[in-house]
Amino acid sequence: MLSISVNLGLPRVPNLVTSLPGPRAQAIIERDRAVTSPSYTRDYPLVVARGEGCMVEDVDGNVFLDMTAGIAVTNTGHAHPEVVAAIQAQSAQLLHMSGTDFYYEPMVELAEKLAVRAPFPQGAKVFFTNSGAESNEGAIKLARYYTKRSHIVAFLGAFHGRTYGAMSLTGSKAVQRANFGPFVPGVTHIPYGTHASLDYLEKQLFPTILPPEEIAAIVVEAIQGEGGYIVPESGFLPRIRDICDRYGILMVVDEVQSGMGRTGRLFAIEHWGVMPDIITTAKGIASGLPLGAILSRPELMTWPPGAHATTFGGNPVACVAGIATLRLLEDGLITNASQMGELLQAGLTQLHQRFPRLSLPRGKGLMVAVDLLDEEGNLDRHMRDRIIQEAFLRGLLLLGCGKAAIRFCPPLIIDSNQIQIGLDILADILGS
Numbered sequence: 438m439l440s441i442s443v444n445l446g447l448p449r450v451p452n453l454v455t456s457l458p459g460p461r462a463q464a465i466i467e468r469d470r471a472v473t474s475p476s477y478t479r480d481y482p483l484v485v486a487r488g489e490g491c492m493v494e495d496v497d498g499n500v501f502l503d504m505t506a507g508i509a510v511t512n513t514g515h516a517h518p519e520v521v522a523a524i525q526a527q528s529a530q531l532l533h534m535s536g537t538d539f540y541y542e543p544m545v546e547l548a549e550k551l552a553v554r555a556p557f558p559q560g561a562k563v564f565f566t567n568s569g570a571e572s573n574e575g576a577i578k579l580a581r582y583y584t585k586r587s588h589i590v591a592f593l594g595a596f597h598g599r600t601y602g603a604m605s606l607t608g609s610k611a612v613q614r615a616n617f618g619p620f621v622p623g624v625t626h627i628p629y630g631t632h633a634s635l636d637y638l639e640k641q642l643f644p645t646i647l648p649p650e651e652i653a654a655i656v657v658e659a660i661q662g663e664g665g666y667i668v669p670e671s672g673f674l675p676r677i678r679d680i681c682d683r684y685g686i687l688m689v690v691d692e693v694q695s696g697m698g699r700t701g702r703l704f705a706i707e708h709w710g711v712m713p714d715i716i717t718t719a720k721g722i723a724s725g726l727p728l729g730a731i732l733s734r735p736e737l738m739t740w741p742p743g744a745h746a747t748t749f750g751g752n753p754v755a756c757v758a759g760i761a762t763l764r765l766l767e768d769g770l771i772t773n774a775s776q777m778g779e780l781l782q783a784g785l786t787q788l789h790q791r792f793p794r795l796s797l798p799r800g801k802g803l804m805v806a807v808d809l810l811d812e813e814g815n816l817d818r819h820m821r822d823r824i825i826q827e828a829f830l831r832g833l834l835l836l837g838c839g840k841a842a843i844r845f846c847p848p849l850i851i852d853s854n855q856i857q858i859g860l861d862i863l864a865d866i867l868g869s
């Protein structure tokens with residue numbers, strides 16, 4: 438049985454020993470400003486030196502409780518010893534050979550393990566990538582290739598990545614698309630998560646400007662991530678499956694953020710018992726190494742050699758990290774995500790009762806969000822931003838999502854004590 442608690446020596450969290458940012462952090466941020474792209478979205482001045490479990494230590498020795506997992510990536514916790522050991526052993530043996538042109542076992546082994554666990558009727562075929570955007574990019578290509586159709590339906594609020602194909606599906610924030618057009622043609626966005634939206638698709642768009650026989654894929658997040666951790670209305674995802682079945686459209690589910698155990702199932706779509714045609718994943722798949730995957734029903738991957746390939750995707754070091762990650766997820770972390778998620782939502786519900794400007798929580802497993810509201814009950818983005826800043830100054834790392842939401846996406850290894858610490862810090866801020 439897996440030991441959930443991995444704490445090899447960092448002090449109790451949080452443990453702040455300087456004002457923030459400390460002097461070393463300030464110096465690095467100055468250097469960063471001079472040489473890195475201004476497009477990165479740093480919400481607060483955290484300069485990380487080390488991570489362990491749910492804790493990260495900055496360059497000045499301040500220790501933080503991490504409820505971001507590096508944007509939902511370090512699912513097994515920072516530097517899980519089993520993941521690190523697998524990476525170390527593989528690095529000493531083979532760093533790279535390119536799975537596009539050659540074979541090596543870690544790539545096959547991870548594909549075998551994912552194929553067994555993919556929620557398809559008969560196994561899966563796997564194409565490895567380096568990121569979520571690249572997984573979605575490849576999924577669009579596969580869907581168009583297989584169906585010989587060009588149109589794609591995506592959703593407002595969706596985030597699928599920043600490369601041209603993935604960005605063309607993204608419908609989250611104007612800044613992510615402004616001045617980058619023209620986009621990949623053939624993408625139609627409709628509102629996310631409601632039956633009203635699917636009514637609009639079926640009753641208004643299909644008979645007028647979007648014949649369903651010309652649609653290659655409907656690309657949907659099982660739970661909308663960047664858009665605000667929005668759980669769709671009951672029946673929404675099964676209805677998309679039904680529409681796809683009726684018109685020969687492929688259902689592509691983006692599980693880049695919601696997958697790999699985060700919601701208490703390996704893939705969030707499993708909560709609805711829906712079998713998609715293609716799943717895209719990345720982020721948590723290798724606990725922090727750059728890896729992504731396109732999983733498809735085996736019969737869909739008909740593209741010939743050369744149609745799609747990548748130099749680095751499925752790198753052997755990333756693949757062994759993926760194998761160790763999957764083992765740890767199935768050995769207890771998925772269950773832990775479910776249990777800790779319930780605790781977190783219960784705690785946030787209590788906070789909502791004390792502080793009505795915090796909405797009720799939503800989400801599944803450890804993919805949880807709350808909105809901040811003003812006195813009239815409207816979304817209050819400024820208050821959200823202020824709370825995230827204040828949490829940082831008190832040693833709690835949080836991220837925003839949606840218009841005014843705080844997202845909680847800690848490593849899946851988090852324990853009840855750490856959940857309580859996070860809730861207490863939030864309560865202190867709201868009460869101050």
Ligand SMILES: Cc1ncc(COP(=O)(O)O)c(C=O)c1O
Nearest residue numbers: 568569570596597598662693694
């Ligand atoms: C649902 C979803 N899809 C795709 C992506 C893009 O992933 P990446 O940043 O690895 O390209 C993200 C990133 O936040 C995401 O949340």
